[in-house]
Amino acid sequence: MTIYNFSAGPAVLPKSVLELAQRELLDYQGSGMSVLELSHRQKEFDEIIKAAEHLLRELMAIPDNYKVLFLQGGASTQFTTIPLNLAAGKTAYYVESGSWGKKAYSEAKKLSEALGTFEVKLLATSADKNYAELPEVNPAAIDQDAAYVHITTNNTIEGTAWYKLPDTNGVPLVADMSSNIMSVRYNVEDFALIYAGAQKNIGPAGVTVVIIHEDFLNDTPTLSAMLDYKIQADNDSLYNTPPTFSIYIAKLVFEWVKTLGGVDEVERLNSEKANLLYTAIDNSKLFTSPVKREDRSLNNIPFVTPTKELDALFNREADDAGFKNLKGHRSVGGMRASIYNAFPLQGVLDLVEFMAAFEKKYQA
Amino acid sequence: MTIYNFSAGPAVLPKSVLELAQRELLDYQGSGMSVLELSHRQKEFDEIIKAAEHLLRELMAIPDNYKVLFLQGGASTQFTTIPLNLAAGKTAYYVESGSWGKKAYSEAKKLSEALGTFEVKLLATSADKNYAELPEVNPAAIDQDAAYVHITTNNTIEGTAWYKLPDTNGVPLVADMSSNIMSVRYNVEDFALIYAGAQKNIGPAGVTVVIIHEDFLNDTPTLSAMLDYKIQADNDSLYNTPPTFSIYIAKLVFEWVKTLGGVDEVERLNSEKANLLYTAIDNSKLFTSPVKREDRSLNNIPFVTPTKELDALFNREADDAGFKNLKGHRSVGGMRASIYNAFPLQGVLDLVEFMAAFEKKYQA
Numbered sequence: 001m002t003i004y005n006f007s008a009g010p011a012v013l014p015k016s017v018l019e020l021a022q023r024e025l026l027d028y029q030g031s032g033m034s035v036l037e038l039s040h041r042q043k044e045f046d047e048i049i050k051a052a053e054h055l056l057r058e059l060m061a062i063p064d065n066y067k068v069l070f071l072q073g074g075a076s077t078q079f080t081t082i083p084l085n086l087a088a089g090k091t092a093y094y095v096e097s098g099s100w101g102k103k104a105y106s107e108a109k110k111l112s113e114a115l116g117t118f119e120v121k122l123l124a125t126s127a128d129k130n131y132a133e134l135p136e137v138n139p140a141a142i143d144q145d146a147a148y149v150h151i152t153t154n155n156t157i158e159g160t161a162w163y164k165l166p167d168t169n170g171v172p173l174v175a176d177m178s179s180n181i182m183s184v185r186y187n188v189e190d191f192a193l194i195y196a197g198a199q200k201n202i203g204p205a206g207v208t209v210v211i212i213h214e215d216f217l218n219d220t221p222t223l224s225a226m227l228d229y230k231i232q233a234d235n236d237s238l239y240n241t242p243p244t245f246s247i248y249i250a251k252l253v254f255e256w257v258k259t260l261g262g263v264d265e266v267e268r269l270n271s272e273k274a275n276l277l278y279t280a281i282d283n284s285k286l287f288t289s290p291v292k293r294e295d296r297s298l299n300n301i302p303f304v305t306p307t308k309e310l311d312a313l314f315n316r317e318a319d320d321a322g323f324k325n326l327k328g329h330r331s332v333g334g335m336r337a338s339i340y341n342a343f344p345l346q347g348v349l350d351l352v353e354f355m356a357a358f359e360k361k362y363q364a
Numbered sequence: 365m366t367i368y369n370f371s372a373g374p375a376v377l378p379k380s381v382l383e384l385a386q387r388e389l390l391d392y393q394g395s396g397m398s399v400l401e402l403s404h405r406q407k408e409f410d411e412i413i414k415a416a417e418h419l420l421r422e423l424m425a426i427p428d429n430y431k432v433l434f435l436q437g438g439a440s441t442q443f444t445t446i447p448l449n450l451a452a453g454k455t456a457y458y459v460e461s462g463s464w465g466k467k468a469y470s471e472a473k474k475l476s477e478a479l480g481t482f483e484v485k486l487l488a489t490s491a492d493k494n495y496a497e498l499p500e501v502n503p504a505a506i507d508q509d510a511a512y513v514h515i516t517t518n519n520t521i522e523g524t525a526w527y528k529l530p531d532t533n534g535v536p537l538v539a540d541m542s543s544n545i546m547s548v549r550y551n552v553e554d555f556a557l558i559y560a561g562a563q564k565n566i567g568p569a570g571v572t573v574v575i576i577h578e579d580f581l582n583d584t585p586t587l588s589a590m591l592d593y594k595i596q597a598d599n600d601s602l603y604n605t606p607p608t609f610s611i612y613i614a615k616l617v618f619e620w621v622k623t624l625g626g627v628d629e630v631e632r633l634n635s636e637k638a639n640l641l642y643t644a645i646d647n648s649k650l651f652t653s654p655v656k657r658e659d660r661s662l663n664n665i666p667f668v669t670p671t672k673e674l675d676a677l678f679n680r681e682a683d684d685a686g687f688k689n690l691k692g693h694r695s696v697g698g699m700r701a702s703i704y705n706a707f708p709l710q711g712v713l714d715l716v717e718f719m720a721a722f723e724k725k726y727q728a
Contacts, residue, residue, distance in 0.1 A: 003396025007403040010608055015390075018398050022389040026382050032367025032686070034382050036568050036613065039371040039689050072436040072570065073590055076604040080588035107589060114587035115478070199605050204400050206436065206570040206607030223478035224444035225471060226437055240440040241563050243570030243607060244374055249400065322396070325403050 004347035007325035008156050008300060008338040009179070009199040017203070017252040017342075035248045040241050048248050049237065055254035059263050060181075062188050062211055067233040069210040070247050075100070075178045075197040078208065079107035081227045082150070082174060082193065085218045087118035090147035095166065096125035097134050098155030099331060104176060105150070123149060130332075131158040133292035137166035146171045148192055154180035154297050156200070157329040159289075159336065161297035165190055172216070180299050181209065182257060183341055184267045192216045198246060200299070201341045203253040207246035257341065266341050267298075273339050273348045274298040280352040286310075286359040290334070304334035311335065314358055323351055368711035371689035372520050372664060372702040373543070373563040381567070381616040381706075399612045404605050412612050413601065419618035423627050424545075426552050426575055431597040433574040434611050439464070439542045439561040442572065443471035445591045446514070446538060446557065449582045451482035454511035459530065460489035461498050462519030463695060468540060469514070487513060494696075495522040497656035501530035510535045512556055518544035518661050520564070521693040523653075523700065525661035529554055536580070544663050545573065546621060547705050548631045556580045562610060564663070565705045567617040571610035621705065630705050631662075637703050637712045638662040644716040650674075650723040654698070668698035675699065678722055687715055 005012040021035075028035045031044050038045045053068045062068060071077070083092050087108070094105035105122060112120045123142065124135035142149060149168040154161040156179040163184065165173065172192035181196040188194065193212045199205040212229055222228045231239055257266055278296065281287045287303045289296070305311050311334050315327045318335075328334040339348060369376040385399075392399045395408050402409045417432045426432060435441070447456050451472070458469035469486060476484045487506065488499035506513060513532040518525040520543040527548065529537065536556035545560040552558065557576045563569040576593055586592040595603055621630055642660065645651045651667045653660070669675050675698050679691045682699075692698040703712060 001396075005397050005401055007401070007406070009605060010401060010403060012401050013398060018390050018400070021400075022386055025386040025389065026379075032365075033369050033688070034377060036382070036385075037369055037371070037374060037376050039374060040569070042371070042689060072438065072607075073441070074436065074604045077437070077588075077590045080590065103589075110585070110589075111587050197605060204609055205404070205605045206610055221474070223475050224441075225467075225474075226441045226444065240438045241373060241561060241569045243436075243610070245568055245609065246570055246607070324397070325406060 001322045002350070003322045003324055004344075004350065005324050006337045006339070006343070008329070008336065009197070010205045011200050011338060011340050012342045013203055013249070014253065014256045014342045017249065017256050020252055021249060036245050038244060040238055040244055045244055048251055049242070052247055052251035052254060055251065055258060056209070059254060059257055060188055060211070065214050066188060067212050067214060067217070069212070069229070069232050070237040070242055071208045071210055071232060072206065072243055074208055075176050075195060076103070077227070078176070078195045078210065079104045080111055081229070082195070083108040083111050083118060083120065084222050084227055085229045086174070086193070086216055087112075087120075087147040089118060090145065091119040091121055091143055092147045093121050093123040093142060093149045093171070095123050095135060095137055095149065095151045096127060097152055097160060097162070098131045098158045100156065100176060100178070101150070101152040102127070104152065108150070118147065131155060131160065132290050134160050134162060134295045137168070139167040139169040142169040142171050144170055148172045148174040150174045150176070152176045153186065154178075154299055156300050156338070157332060159291045159297045159300045159302040160295040161299070180297070182263055182266070183270055183299055185263050198250055200338070202250050204246040204249040206243040207250060269345070270298045270339070270341065273343065273345055274301060276348050276352060277301050277337060277339070280355060284355065284359055286363050287355060299340055300336055300338050302328055302332065302334055302336045308333065310362065313362070317358065318354065321354060323354065365686045366714070367686045367688055368708075368714065369688045370701045370703070370707070372693070372700065373561070374569045375564050375702060375704050376706045377567055377613070378617065378620045378706045381613065381620050384616055385613060400609050402608060404602060404608055409608055412615055413606070416611055416615035416618060419615065419622060420573070423618060423621055424552055424575070429578045430552060431576050431578060431581070433576070433593070433596050434601040434606055434614075435572045435574055435596060436570065436607055438572055439540050439559060440467070441591070442540070442559045442574065443468045444475055445593070446559070447472040447475050447482060447484065448586050448591055449593045450538070450557070450580055451476075451484075451511040453482060454509065455483040455485055455507055456511045457485050457487040457506060457513045457535070459487050459499060459501055459513065459515045460491060461516055461524060461526070462495045462522045464520065464540060464542070465514070465516040466491070468516065472514070482511065495519060495524065496654050498524050498526060498659045501532070503531040503533040506533040506535050508534055512536045512538040514538045514540070516540045517550065518542075518663055520664050520702070521696060523655045523661045523664045523666040524659040525663070544661070546627055546630065547634055547663055549627050562614055564702070566614050568610040568613040570607040571614055633709070634662045634703070634705065637707065637709055638665060640712050640716060641665050641701060641703070644719060648719065648723055650727050651719060663704055664700055664702050666692055666696065666698055666700040672697065674726065677726070681722065682718065685718060687718065
């Protein structure tokens, strides 16, 4: 039985990446050591992290006046690090288009209350619509002296995405791009800071990419060296021991994206996969999408049947048939197909066929 | 040529662990997925993290009223998390027996200055002796109402270790055990909190183990969920996506330690390796140890020749002969053999032989 892994993250990786990692796991390029055993100060690892940065700069067209950092702690740690470094003495605005944006906002709020050195404001939310669509952003409501406006480019749990960026009245944009970085084309120069947990489109859990415009590096030290972009940038992400193996796998994934034709080609493939599934859902009499059509994500596609019982049955039968991790997030239920860069087209074709057969069986 | 990796971390891993990881890298136990692809919410990973915790509890004899956490960010992040969670309204004392203890102290100090909610005091330091010995701790200088006394059980860079714990006048002990956790026997009940970056004796970089007595979990939320022991403990280290692959490798290393006979047997083997090398150094007319005899570490063994030129020559020739990462930390120079649990006895025997040959060649 072929296994298709629809996990929202950690998620499926390119087979060729796993095969290469397997081949060199005991002896990295004749060093006599596993990648897992390399000191982060030795030549071999230095080459890995430099190549990873170089490839990401090339793939995303990151200008020279942006720093690329490989950090730990996931996007959740960035929820604190961002206001700590960028908001001092100012106001930070948050756009809440999903559960993760809500967490980003509440963590910033918590920090603001503890420190009292900056303000946090909720600019827009679609909580009242269960985040099934993107909220309206009113640029006139944004103070031009604000530190930044924070958005979540892709809402992993709810299945919406910002492909057209909101007008922020000239205020710098900060984006959690965890679930669609390198999956669709964004213009890096539209952002002051981009961050992403790696475990969706970049690869392994345990590393977080931060892309920050040099002008936004803090002038004065923050309360913690590990939460200090300036210190991390000055040390080329080697202030302390980095997650070496995760960075190595990320580098292999970047090479794979490049071989595939880069981000634009990957976006084309992702659109093809997503369209197949959306068309199947829209043409179905059993399955529906809870998400507003024009806000739909290419990466995370939730769908439901008319009843919870039928959702549960579908999830059980799909799992038995090799479609793994299709169950919707515990906060929303139903189903969710996460189809990131490495998810194969054939898996979507097979899922669509399986859904049609299920519909035929239970719709009668 | 046999390669021996004396890296201070990330460091050598057991061969059998790497071989097993390699075998199942493409298909974890018939799941059809790589461990790298497992969702942290799926059964297979749940079993991995539970087994890792269970094994660590068994190996270190961790009582039930301690929580075991698998976090990100290295020991360096704990330098902030510990005072943030444990020090509120009190004084935290720091014993500075090496470069890492100094960083722990200065990060706590920085946080105290930013928040103004607790005090930080330097209890003892051996900075004036270049940390070549442990400082004296005067229990009478410790306020019994203090939050904790922080020590570094093994000083990775300077090569000293606390095998007999200092008298803290009844104040709870907090220990950075990064470089000798599971390598020698400590009584967990002597500590309020133990923490360790994994990349020395536990295995892969990217995961940090925290062992905390339940009574020291914070009652009120801290300024960041990711830096909040209570939240991490309540979520069984799954508040956000954990470093899944690093936890998997750690689990395999724990199994390996158990198969070897547990921590006491590992300590016996480590003593044997260290004694071989210390005896060779002490009997040499060329090599000397800069470290006070009674404070010597079993895990990190620095040594020097009479000149920097000869140190450089030794490092070059040793590297050419397959003894890798022997160069001392850039802050101290000379040589340093890091011989953690997975470092083979044969590697020490070969190094001792190589040192004798080098001495014969250049001492004449």
